[in-house]
Amino acid sequence: MLRKSMYPAIDNSSWSLDDKEVFRYGFYIISVKNITFWCSRCYRLDIADTFMYCYVILNIEMLDLLNTKLNEALKKDCTNGISSHAIQWTEVETVLHAFGAIAEGLEYENVYLPKLMQTIKDIPFNELNSKVMTTALHTVGAYSEWFLDHPENLGHVFPLILSTLANAEVSTSSTMSLKNICHDCQKHLVPYADHILMSAQVALLSGNLEFAECRRIMYSIGKVLSVLPVDRTMEYLNIILAPSFEELHKLANAEPTPSITSSVVTRLSVLVSLFISLHVETEEKVEQPLLVVMQNTMPLYRIIAEKYCRNPDVMEDLSAIFKYGVTTLKDDCKPLLNDMLQIIVTIYREVPQANILVVAKTILILFGREDELTSMNQQLLHEIVNVTLQMCAQYSTTNQLSEKADVLEGFFSLLANLVKKVPHLINRGGIDTSALFQCAILALVLPEIQTLKAVASFLVHFISQSRESSQADVVQTFGESLVLRILMNLGTTAPRSSVDIFGDVILALNKKYCDNLSRWLNSLLAQEGFPSSRISNQQKENFIKSVLREKANKRKLCDIVLEFTLICRGILKQNMDTLTCDYS
Known part of the structure; x- marks a missing residue:
């Protein structure tokens, strides 16, 4: 299995562009008895699943085997731990891949996983193909929940993660690994906070990161800052966010162009990640850093709202900033509400939008x-x-x-x-x-x-509460129009997949306004050819009786409504004399 999941140890510099494209998107070569096959990434994922099944059966034996294979791949002498031969990177990578594949079932293991983390720390990544580092980072991230109960091992992996954040070749893996660990092990981050924050700042300023990687780093920053004292949090925020807000201020005041709009979206989206994760938990009543940030930047959001209210991408991110600002701060956000609601109303008046x-x-x-x-x-x-x-x-x-x-x-x-x-x-x-x-x-x-x-x-919900909330007159006045619309939908226009949706409304009416519903159904269905010429008067009568009988069983009522719909549309035979009423 390790052999079959192994990458090809070949130089791809002579490959055609098509071959490189295929390889880049997850295809790789496997040679069996001198026959070469191109295999998709699904093949490797299937092997990963099989490793998981193997672990369910073998348990500790499999860990012992993988640990041995990793040492062999690194050519280590077990007596002194020193590599004695040139390392074949494909052999190292495939074992790390196997360790990553079984991470889900290893929450409490404390013998072989500490050895794995120590080994990862000592791998000479600079001498090996970058894929080894990528897989090592994925594997470390896969064990983020395990680190929660074994925080002493974080010191083995943070040097690898933080040193690769700005490395464009592996930044996707390193930022994902950092995000996972910061999410699952937040309470253990204090000893590493300064190193994490400085490395994250360097990575953000490097210009090597893609948009999604910047978002993951900013989320991690929020998680780390949340465990620091407020004064230190504010110091770091001023350092880390100052360049972003300066740039966003310039962009907001510039004349909108496609490139500027794209930059505005990117900056706002990265801030959303911070707003999701930044919340200082403390027993003392302190001013939340996120509140200070939002208060200082609210005029900037107002400018963006006025200029970009018709741009759905910008509005999606601006709305997310407000939403997560509110849900993260909760009661602490009250000083912001007036300004926030003014912006919301201004945007909605100009362009009604779901965000x-x-x-x-x-x-x-x-x-x-x-x-x-x-x-x-x-x-x-x-x-x-x-x-x-x-x-x-x-x-x-x-x-x-x-x-x-x-x-x-x-x-x-x-x-x-x-x-x-x-x-x-x-x-x-x-x-x-x-x-x-x-x-x-x-x-x-x-x-x-x-x-x-x-x-x-x-x-x-409105119908169900209408009598208690003095809204019964509304239902009684317009209820017949509602039933008319539902019958027309069932008989002709509505998608068949929506039948259950209309069944819910009929059930609510039947529970609270049974007499009215009976009168409306009898009046409307007495019309010849309504809602369809395919349904007979007898079938209509049976439908009404069946509906009025069901005041609690939603499933039965939906079945009755569905059968009515199918008859109206000619899907069930028209010569049926009765609807199926007895579902017992």
């Missing part, structure tokens, strides 16, 4: 029960509702509502969560719930499944 709704939902759910923030929360919700209803009215008149399906999905997801968790914001906040209910009915014409799910979720 902004995610931020609004986060804020309203987190602070929806705070009495001192009630006025601000209601003002935010009013703005979002009014702008969205205007958008729906505009796009529905031209039958272009589907172009805004993502916004409607975010809007009704927001409303569903508010009705479920902080209903007073809608019920007692002066919101026109009749308009919301009618908008939801209108949105049911859309074919996008995720949007339909969000709309149905709002309707189900």
Whole structure:
């Protein structure tokens, strides 16, 4: 197995561009009995899976075998640990690959893994192919959870990780390994903090890193800073972030071009990674470093919002900064809320977009029960509702509502969560719930499944709480229109995969408004040829009886609705006299 997963020890300088491209994307050569095969990366992954299965059976024996093979590959004399012959890098790499493959099952091993980490520390990587270093870094990262219980071994691997962060050949592996360890072993990072932060800063300034690698390093920086005293955290933040914010300030004030816009996206996205991970846990009440950072940079975000509010990529990252700033700081972010909400409302008025709704939902759910923030929360919700209803009215008149399906999905997801968790914001906040209910009915014409799910979720929660929240008049007034729209969807237009979604709404109506639902169904289905000429009056009557009988079993109701849909569309034979009513 080790032999079969081995890379070819050949010089590829004479390869064609096509061969190099194939090799770079994970294909490699295997020779068996002088026959050469090109094998895809899937082959090596299959071998890795098989190693895992082998470990389940062999356990410690396999570790002993791999440890022996690694020493043999390094040509070590077991008595003095010194390499006695030239090392074949492919032999070293394939054993490291095997160790990495079985990492998931080795959380508590404390005999052979410490030896592995010591051996990795002593491998002469500068004398070997870079693939050995890449695999070693992947293997180290795979054992990040193991290091949590064996932190004394971190000293063996950090020199390798940190020395390779700025190495373009292996930076992907090293930044991934660093991120994994910083995530899983955060409480053990203090002794290595200065070395990590200095190495990370050098790597960021080197210009050798790709976008994703910068994000991983910034995430790691946030994790490390979070375990330091606040004063030291602020010192490092000033040093590390100053170049980024200076550059972002220049970009924000420049005239937008494709290259400048791309740079703005990159800078914001890297900051998002920091905002996700930077939070100082302390028993004392201290000013969070992230709060200071956001307060100092809020004017910059305002400029970016005004200039790039129509650019979805920029807005996605700016929204993520606000969202993670709020979720990371929680109550500590209250001083930022007023400025943040002004920016959010400005953007949404100009261009309604789903990313902004995610931020609004986060804020309203987190602070929806705070009495001192009630006025601000209601003002935010009013703005979002009014702008969205205007958008729906505009796009529905031209039958272009589907172009805004993502916004409607975010809007009704927001409303569903508010009705479920902080209903007073809608019920007692002066919101026109009749308009919301009618908008939801209108949105049911859309074919996008995720949007339909969000709309149905709002309707189900609204209907279920309507009697307790004094909204029964809304359901009774517009309920027939809702049932009409559902029947039309089931009979003709809606995707068959959405049947369960409409079943949820019917079930909610049947639980809370059974008499009304009976009257609406009988009135609407009495129309000849509605919702389809393929279904008979007898089948309609049986459908109504079956639906009204089910007030608890969602699965049965969905089966009844599906059968009704299939008959209406001619998929089930039209000469069926009855619907299947007895599911016992």
